[in-house]
Amino acid sequence: MPQELLERIEMQEVTSLPSEGSSLVPPAPPEGLGTALFERDDRSARTDLRRQIAAMESELGELFASAFPRTGLEFKVPAPGGGPRILSMNELERVRDSLATRICEVKTHLDEYGRAEEASREMIERMAQDPAGHKWLRVSNEHIGEPGCRHWHSRPRWGILGMAMGWWRVKVSSGCPLAEGPAFGRSRNRDVPPAFGRSRNKDVPPA
Amino acid sequence: MADPELPSQGEAAPEPGWVAPELTQEFPGLRVATTTVDAGGGRSPAALKASLKELSNRFGGRQAIMLRQRPIPWAYRVFFRHIALDPDETPTPVEQVSLDRMRDGRFKSQDRVRDALTMGIIEVGVALQAVDAAKVEGALGLRLSTEEEALEGRVTPLEAGKIVLADVKRVLGLLFGPPVASAEPTKSTERTTLIAIGVKGVPDIALEEGLWVAATALLS
Numbered sequence: 520m521p522q523e524l525l526e527r528i529e530m531q532e533v534t535s536l537p538s539e540g541s542s543l544v545p546p547a548p549p550e551g552l553g554t555a556l557f558e559r560d561d562r563s564a565r566t567d568l569r570r571q572i573a574a575m576e577s578e579l580g581e582l583f584a585s586a587f588p589r590t591g592l593e594f595k596v597p598a599p600g601g602g603p604r605i606l607s608m609n610e611l612e613r614v615r616d617s618l619a620t621r622i623c624e625v626k627t628h629l630d631e632y633g634r635a636e637e638a639s640r641e642m643i644e645r646m647a648q649d650p651a652g653h654k655w656l657r658v659s660n661e662h663i664g665e666p667g668c669r670h671w672h673s674r675p676r677w678g679i680l681g682m683a684m685g686w687w688r689v690k691v692s693s694g695c696p697l698a699e700g701p702a703f704g705r706s707r708n709r710d711v712p713p714a715f716g717r718s719r720n721k722d723v724p725p726a
Numbered sequence: 727m728a729d730p731e732l733p734s735q736g737e738a739a740p741e742p743g744w745v746a747p748e749l750t751q752e753f754p755g756l757r758v759a760t761t762t763v764d765a766g767g768g769r770s771p772a773a774l775k776a777s778l779k780e781l782s783n784r785f786g787g788r789q790a791i792m793l794r795q796r797p798i799p800w801a802y803r804v805f806f807r808h809i810a811l812d813p814d815e816t817p818t819p820v821e822q823v824s825l826d827r828m829r830d831g832r833f834k835s836q837d838r839v840r841d842a843l844t845m846g847i848i849e850v851g852v853a854l855q856a857v858d859a860a861k862v863e864g865a866l867g868l869r870l871s872t873e874e875e876a877l878e879g880r881v882t883p884l885e886a887g888k889i890v891l892a893d894v895k896r897v898l899g900l901l902f903g904p905p906v907a908s909a910e911p912t913k914s915t916e917r918t919t920l921i922a923i924g925v926k927g928v929p930d931i932a933l934e935e936g937l938w939v940a941a942t943a944l945l946s
Contacts, residue, residue, distance in 0.1 A: 524801060524804060524926055524927045562751070562752070565752070569804075569808050572804065572807050572808065573804045576800065576803055576804045576807060577800060577804075579794075580794035580795050580800055580803070581795065583791075583794055584791060584792055584794065584795050587791050594814070595812070595814045595815075596807075596812070596814070597812060598806075598807065598810050598811055598812035598815070599810045600810060600812075601810055601885075602810065602811075602885075602888050602900055603809040603810065603811055603888060603889040603890075603900055603901040603902065603903075604809060604810055604870075604887050604888050604889060605748075605749075605752050605809070605870075605887065605889075606808065606809065606810055610810070611808075614807055618807075
């Protein structure tokens with residue numbers, strides 16, 4: 520990430536109050552100058568809020584990427600609305616607070632997902648050790664937070680005979696079905712034979 | 727044959743646009759760069775369609791999901807948050823194009839200018855727009871709208887304080903919004919001005935590269 524967005528503006532820290540008479544800075548802005556001084560303060564506060572928003576957006580982006588392929592997590596953070604404009608300090612604070620709340624919620628949900636996924640992994644281990652003790656149980660990749668369609672299924676070998684004899688085993692599926700396209704059995708261009716299967720055009724043999 | 731000393735079209739350094747001082751003070755990295763090429767709208771040539779197809783093969787779901795972690799798209803998301811736009815409701819240009827890619831299953835060819843912008847946006851990640859060069863006057867830039875300022879296509883006037891893309895005479899659109907209909911490149915457009923909008927965290931070289939990719943695609 521470009522660090523310039525996350526850089527904090529260095530401000531000198533005041534360690535002790537200036538004694539009266541020794542400081543050149545008056546305790547309050549003179550008449551007529553107050554507005555300019557306070558506007559300047561507001562701007563630096565807004566800049567700092569923008570930096571915080573940038574850091575939180577980065578964290579939310581990381582959570583978004585790490586959450587895949589889990590579904591049902593809400594990542595939206597409402598904006599003040601009203602089109603592109605310069606936000607006031609209050610509005611920026613609201614954006615920052617909403618981002619912080621959302622990050623908290625997503626982290627909590629991801630923790631819950633993590634616990635459930637770990638329990639599913641342990642279940643797969645137990646199924647593998649004792650298939651007969653987990654009859655017909657099916658755990659999929661979705662349950663362990665991984666992409667793909669693979670699943671573990673406790674089922675009897677040889678159907679009814681296996682059920683009667685207690686020949687239970689865990690069968691691991693081979694994954695997602697392959698996508699069907701023109702290459703399988705059908706060719707849009709009748710002059711070109713399909714790569715697999717049979718062609719509708721009986722004059723053209725499959726390649 | 728072109729003079730080897732002079733850069734050919736689309737290779738010339740982009741011209742910087744202006745940004746109103748009140749915006750520069752609030753958003754130090756906000757800037758505009760433009761370049762004008764002798765090409766217009768209409769259907770995309772076969773070469774551009776082939777480039778889009780090749781780009782579709784390179785950009786898939788994995789890239790779309792990782793987009794938020796790439797520095798340039800992230801910088802635009804952050805800027806959207808800073809200016810009251812919700813990047814999930816109003817996606818940043820690169821996210822909008824990638825969402826369209828996911829929805830359509832490919833980068834669908836629309837017209838020459840839009841296809842060229844898609845190339846530039848996806849390849850580099852910067853925000854690009856295009857207007858008919860003959861329909862704008864003077865340099866382009868960003869400023870805040872004034873009280874009761876009109877925006878073509880809207881029944882009601884703009885509120886004061888909206889960030890708008892404008893030429894020296896009129897508002898061409900809201901920042902990151904579509905340009906007004908009368909300035910959009912059409913089939914009859916002879917020269918197109920490509921506009922890159924940069925924000926803090928997006929290097930100048932990225933803006934130049936985005937404009938160069940789009941200009942090259944437009945001239946293909």
